[in-house]
Each structure stands twice: as structure tokens, then as C-alpha cells.
Amino acid sequence: MATDARGLTTEPAVRVRNLHRSFTKDGGVLNGLDLDIAPGEFVALIGRSGTGKSTLLRALAGLDRDVAGHGRIQVPESVSVVFQDSRLLPWKRVLDNVVFGLRGADAADRGRKALAEVGLAGRERAWPYQLSGGEQQRASLARSLVREPQLLLADEPFGALDALTRIRMHALLRRLCETHRPAVLLVTHDVDEAIVLADRVILLDAGVVDTDVRVELTNRSRSDAGFAELRSLLLDRLGVAADA
Ligand SMILES: Nc1ncnc2c1ncn2[C@@H]1O[C@H](COP(=O)(O)OP(=O)(O)OP(=O)(O)O)[C@@H](O)[C@H]1O
Numbered sequence: 132m133a134t135d136a137r138g139l140t141t142e143p144a145v146r147v148r149n150l151h152r153s154f155t156k157d158g159g160v161l162n163g164l165d166l167d168i169a170p171g172e173f174v175a176l177i178g179r180s181g182t183g184k185s186t187l188l189r190a191l192a193g194l195d196r197d198v199a200g201h202g203r204i205q206v207p208e209s210v211s212v213v214f215q216d217s218r219l220l221p222w223k224r225v226l227d228n229v230v231f232g233l234r235g236a237d238a239a240d241r242g243r244k245a246l247a248e249v250g251l252a253g254r255e256r257a258w259p260y261q262l263s264g265g266e267q268q269r270a271s272l273a274r275s276l277v278r279e280p281q282l283l284l285a286d287e288p289f290g291a292l293d294a295l296t297r298i299r300m301h302a303l304l305r306r307l308c309e310t311h312r313p314a315v316l317l318v319t320h321d322v323d324e325a326i327v328l329a330d331r332v333i334l335l336d337a338g339v340v341d342t343d344v345r346v347e348l349t350n351r352s353r354s355d356a357g358f359a360e361l362r363s364l365l366l367d368r369l370g371v372a373a374d375a
Pocket residue numbers: 154160178179180181182183184185186187
């Protein structure tokens with residue numbers, strides 16, 4: 132059962148029970164997966180290539196219609212998804228992308244506020260192609276957060292960015308999550324990214340949860356001893372030597 136910051140029992144934002152998914156007759160990708168995410172909890176999902184991370188994320192996002200009947204999935208009503216590419220509509224200006232499909236007379240104001248929050252004030256009328264990769268991902272985050280989702284799903288959102296931009300995006304995402312408090316499931320290949328950002332790191336192997344650790348570091352600096360210890364535990368579970 133999930134608990135909140137005061138240790139009180141809460142209804143989880145995400146509940147997955149005994150989820151199975153296969154694409155061929157030979158073997159499953161998800162093999163009876165169980166997972167709870169508490170409201171406002173930030174979970175990073177890591178695992179070797181092909182262990183079913185994106186398959187799980189797509190199932191939670193409702194993008195995999197065939198998953199129905201292969202287990203139980205409970206997600207909140209409002210879910211937003213961010214991918215590695217920003218998926219901005221190239222024929223719409225940045226603000227129009229952010230508020231696309233949003234109702235209400237205050238939609239444009241909310242969109243402007245969201246753009247300011249991600250550091251894109253003044254770029255409302257730009258076209259997506261006029262933004263850098265990092266700025267496009269900022270716009271993509273604004274488009275998600277303007278909807279105030281109870282669950283944010285992110286599949287390698289910073290995977291295509293350079294190292295410096297990634298670090299800036301980590302700080303931004305943490306700040307946004309502290310303000311908006313969605314439950315988050317972030318798929319990443321980067322163990323350090325998982326430790327820097329998440330309250331909990333889950334390692335998937337062969338379509339089930341292999342390791343589930345809470346990140347209880349007050350100092351999220353990569354040079355911190357606790358950080359290094361957690362990194363080596365996770366790399367070990369991934370079958371990679373920490374100093375490799
Ligand atoms: N729509 C699909 N049709 C057929 N096979 C699929 C489909 N989606 C995923 N798979 C297969 O399921 C397996 C798991 O894929 P998935 O993308 O979930 O892995 P992943 O852990 O996210 O990997 P990576 O870290 O490389 O992104 C892979 O072998 C993939 O080829």
C-alpha cells in the first residue's frame with residue numbers, strides 16, 4: 132500500500148497488477164508485473180534494452196489497446212506523456228502547440244504562464260523549428276504541465292540532448308514536479324539521471340520488477356558517497372561494473 136510523506140496510507144495514483152504483454156508466441160515482454168506509484172511520487176524506471184520499459188509506459192498511457200485483459204491497470208483521469216522527440220506540431224506556433232485542445236477563455240494565459248515556467252517567455256510566437264532541441268523539450272513539458280496531469284509519463288525525454296542541456300533539464304523537471312506534484316514515471320537509460328531525479332528507482336528485468344529502491348539522499352550530487360553507493364548497486368543489478 133502506498134504512503135504519503137507523513138507515512139499515511141493513500142490510494143496509489145498508479146496501480147498495476149499481474150500485467151502480461153507479449154508480441155510473439157515465444158515469450159512475454161511483461162511477465163506478471165506489479166507496480167504502485169503514490170500521488171506525487173517520482174519513479175524512475177531503468178533496465179537493460181528490451182526489458183519492457185517502453186511497453187509498460189505505453190500501456191499506462193493508453194497507447195497500447197491490445198494490453199486490455201492481460202492484467203489490471205489503474206491510472207488517474209489526467210495523464211500526460213513526454214517522449215524523446217518533442218512531437219510539437221510543426222505548423223503551429225509554440226503557444227498554439229502548448230494550448231492545443233485546451234478549453235476555456237483563459238487557455239492562452241495558462242499557456243503563457245506554462246511557457247514562462249519552463250523558461251520560454253517571449254518565444255510564444257516562434258515556430259517549433261526555430262527552437263533548439265532543449266527548448267523544444269521545454270515546450271513539450273509546458274504542453275504537458277499546462278494540463279495539470281495527475282500522472283506524467285516520460286520516455287527518455289532528455290535522451291537526445293547534450294550533457295549540459297540534460298543537467299539543466301534535470302533541474303527544471305525537479306522544480307516543475309515540486310510545484311505541480313504529479314506522480315511521475317520516467318523511463319531512462321541513465322542511472323545517474325534516475326538517482327538525481329527520482330524518489331524511487333525501479334529496475335525492470337525480463338518484464339518484472341527486479342529491484343525497487345527508495346532514493347533517500349539529502350545530497351543528490353554525483354560526488355556524494357551515498358550517490359556512488361546507490362549507483363554501484365544499480366549498475367551491478369544491470370550487469371555493468373561501476374568503474375567500466
Ligand atoms: N509493437 C510491438 N510489436 C512487436 N514487438 C514489440 C512491440 N513493442 C515492443 N516490442 C518488443 O518488445 C520488447 C521490449 O520493448 P520495449 O521497447 O518495451 O523495451 P525497452 O526496455 O523500452 O527497451 P529500450 O531500453 O531499448 O528502449 C522488444 O523486444 C521489442 O522489440
